[in-house]
Amino acid sequence: WHLNKILNPHTDGVVLPILHLNGYKISNPTVLSRIPRSELKAFLKGCGWNPYFVEVTNIASAHEKMASTMDQVIKEIRVIKRKAKKTLERPIYPMIVFISKKGWTGPKIIEEKEIEGTFRAHQVPVTINKVDGKTLDMLEAWLKSYKPDELFDENGKLRSIFASILPPEERRLFNNPITNGGELLKELNIPNYKDYAINVKHGNIEAQDMTVAATFLRDVVKMNMDNKNFRLFAPDETLSNRMSPLFEVTNRQWNGVTLSNDEFLMGEGRVVDSILSEHVCEGMLEGYILTGRHGIFDSYEAFIRVVDSMISQHAKWLKVCSELPWRKSISSLNLLLTSHCWQQDHNGYTHQDPGLLNHLVSKKPSIVRMYLPPDANTLLSTIDHVIRTKNYVNVVVASKHPRPQWLSIKEASIHCAKGIDVWDWASTDQGKEPDIVIAAAGDTPTLEGLACVSLLHEFMPKLKIRFINVVDLMRLTSYKIHPHGLTDKDYDSLFTKNKHIIFAFHGYPSLIHELTYKRNNQNMHVHGYNEEGTITTPFDMRVQNKIDRYNLALDVLKYVKKYDKDATKLKKYCKDMLKQHEKTIGELGVDIEEVRSWKWEKLK
């Protein structure tokens, strides 16, 4: 109801809402049908609409009433459109409240109960007793009341006199390209994402992944300005999600009053983030791609869960459409999750929920794709990929805080194409069978995983470590289950058949169990988010969920075969550091110097 504060009557279409006030739902009255008409009118006017009431009882006059109201309303919309060309102000759009009986023209009374005009018309108005055929005559009388003989000839064909009043085929609802949006789809103009890369060599600089990605998205916006077919939706979070570069070329679309202190609020803009409602964002993006356009919904990771059910229903829609050959492909539903669980400095526990991945993994594998790029260049490559895809629900989980960067753009492109790979520069197995596998998926796990590798290498230089990074989560599952899944052979060649794997994962650990259930190597030890930690430092979050470098190293030590004095030393060191961490957090509320100043150093 409040989208009229966003829609621009000049550049956007106009929606004509029709509220069918038929009084009932399955078993109860509807709320709006049982308040005084004056209250309903106030409610709709308060939402910024001009309601027309069409109340009907008689069929013939109903058509006339509705037609004349439609004429009136269309006239009003035309005036609004005309005015909007000259000056932008929020119009009061018309809408219609259509009041008729529920089950109108259906059976009136069956077995002494009123049906028409009551909740009883909701499901099966006439139930036929299969044995004695009771009420069959009523069903027959009802169906015959529509006079099928007058409408159809003896072959069941619509009589030409009625057929002649139908609109021509291309004007009929089913054939309107807006109902099959792929027909209208224009491919996006996309700049070369490599041009937005940052120059990085294995941890030598820090950057904010989301801001780098936003420079690329800024130019996607720019290059599609004429086609007006790319938008970003967010619940008041574009800036918090560190996407300020977008506002170098566009604004937030807003059609309410503006004041001098507002920033980037304009009548037209490719960013829609002025209404703080995940429901509105998801719904608008769905409508936008279903009508042939492209977009991204960026959200705090935890609060995307508000629209779990909406995403499910869209995934269901895509699955069913994939079975209908006449349905044209549409752009994917792209969900960019950031402000994630691993750093919520002043928001805490309520803002931690990496579970959208668990939710979507249960949907059809042909529809769902999930990516966890560990740095800015991999995020660029991932976004470049997802905005080109069709008919998927793509989830990308990304970091927004300044973090060490790992891969050059060349490495990032290769890594994202593979989706999962050994990082040789962070491994000491020289391509041979390792003693231990350290795997990571997500920016924070990658950071801690790499820090764990350096610790291990420092204390136990002979330990053969393999470091694996996972960007495309579905690689972990079998190719028999998901089109991105690895064969057992490829999986084993990465993870080995039986070496212990310490897996640092962005989300809930059990998701990795779920994905790797049927793999040969069952020596999988997953560290992930365990619903621990609240308003605290980034490193303390990791310690509380045992995904930090020290806890990872301690887990590695459980599975090291030759437990020599180097291992003993490392164990003591890790325990000492964890104690020191706990003390420092308690006393000063900051992370220890060893963590704050840690930098990746080339392995010897």
Added chain:
Amino acid sequence: WHLNKILNPHTDGVVLPILHLNGYKISNPTVLSRIPRSELKAFLKGCGWNPYFVEVTNIASAHEKMASTMDQVIKEIRVIKRKAKKTLERPIYPMIVFISKKGWTGPKIIEEKEIEGTFRAHQVPVTINKVDGKTLDMLEAWLKSYKPDELFDENGKLRSIFASILPPEERRLFNNPITNGGELLKELNIPNYKDYAINVKHGNIEAQDMTVAATFLRDVVKMNMDNKNFRLFAPDETLSNRMSPLFEVTNRQWNGVTLSNDEFLMGEGRVVDSILSEHVCEGMLEGYILTGRHGIFDSYEAFIRVVDSMISQHAKWLKVCSELPWRKSISSLNLLLTSHCWQQDHNGYTHQDPGLLNHLVSKKPSIVRMYLPPDANTLLSTIDHVIRTKNYVNVVVASKHPRPQWLSIKEASIHCAKGIDVWDWASTDQGKEPDIVIAAAGDTPTLEGLACVSLLHEFMPKLKIRFINVVDLMRLTSYKIHPHGLTDKDYDSLFTKNKHIIFAFHGYPSLIHELTYKRNNQNMHVHGYNEEGTITTPFDMRVQNKIDRYNLALDVLKYVKKYDKDATKLKKYCKDMLKQHEKTIGELGVDIEEVRSWKWEKLK
């Protein structure tokens, strides 16, 4: 805003909503602050409230304005309460719109940007440069503007002149028992659930589990009528969820207009289901139990996903409260899911989603409990249990359609206490090592699992089958992870160390993988809901998701060691039946006679 159509001013408390219209959220204006005041007024009146506007700029007059408005409003509420004693009609409750600047009394301008009265006041109004200390003086000036010297003495203690105006301790907000609802909690009076049992012997009768359970719940309502501390919430679904027995003793609470055809709508009632909103139901139940009462939210299984995020946040609340010794226990959040994915005859694919289990399994194990009672007597025992528990989120998945019944109430009580068990009467292993394990969790899987056992036994009488039923899903996981988890020894004694397990599961198969990941026996083959099937027959749903007796039996045959002519015969039979099913569904749209007339027969 629409709860005023439910609340009864005589028997319920009155809520005084205060809308703090401070103009901004994190980065944008708020919608309601940028519409004309007349529109806002119309909106609130349209929602059925009488808004008082308190707009303040000056602190001294602000207190006065707010106080006099509060006096006025309380007077109005008293009149409403008095009137309601005599006659019930929906009152127009007062509410307050409090208009002040965002960040009021905070810094006005920092580095030439306005802070007070803009979105910039949202997070950190003054950022201090750690190196040069720039703006530190502004922070100091701001904090000093609250004159701490006047408020506190040199020891930091509140000066007695101010302390003397505080309300006595027991009247302070933190100490109001409503904010620590466990203080107010009265235990439920609960009848003996065994008195509501149906008389059943292993499949000899059919019944509707939800209707049987509702007879028990009806009497829970009745026995707590005086305490008024038990309610059922549902989104227009009490009757669709087959709980009509409730209306023998209570009504649906509704405070709108009623008409002669309405059913069970009254000013007072223990059922709240007149507003079709899962959000409202979940929110009301949360409020109800947080203030020391007890209740159940019954929902279509698929649509509970609308409130995933609300349930998560309540689970987080419970986890944090469990760490605070002064927080008293409150009744559990009880979610009763029915109208589930396995039978949606006329609703189809949109109404299928068993994923709440996947969602909640990621929450703290100390909070979450999940039950899948396979018949009416086990459902009785389960509901009796969950309504007695404290501080949990309990999920119960139940059937509402007429189905064969399995356990006597005595067997059901023992089975539910164990949570998982071998059903000897459906097994042919005589307590010895079986050839194959068939396991089932949920009503439909249990039915098909048992039908599979009879098929196997008929064709291969020598096959040693063990049938296991799981009511308490968390039994499957390790006791190290969840308090209900089995030890490896107990798990192995049920499922064996290495025999193949054909597991028929109510929900997404991967959940069983997740739960049993670390178990010794990895020969687990799960059949469950795979996002297949739409508007079709109950049995066709099972076939499309391969959870039917024939597909289960075919899976068993993959793992049978001695593949003799009996196995060949059974394989042919199953394939033939599936073909016949497909043909019948295509031609007649009904289930085959063999399935419709199937009844459990005692094993020889």
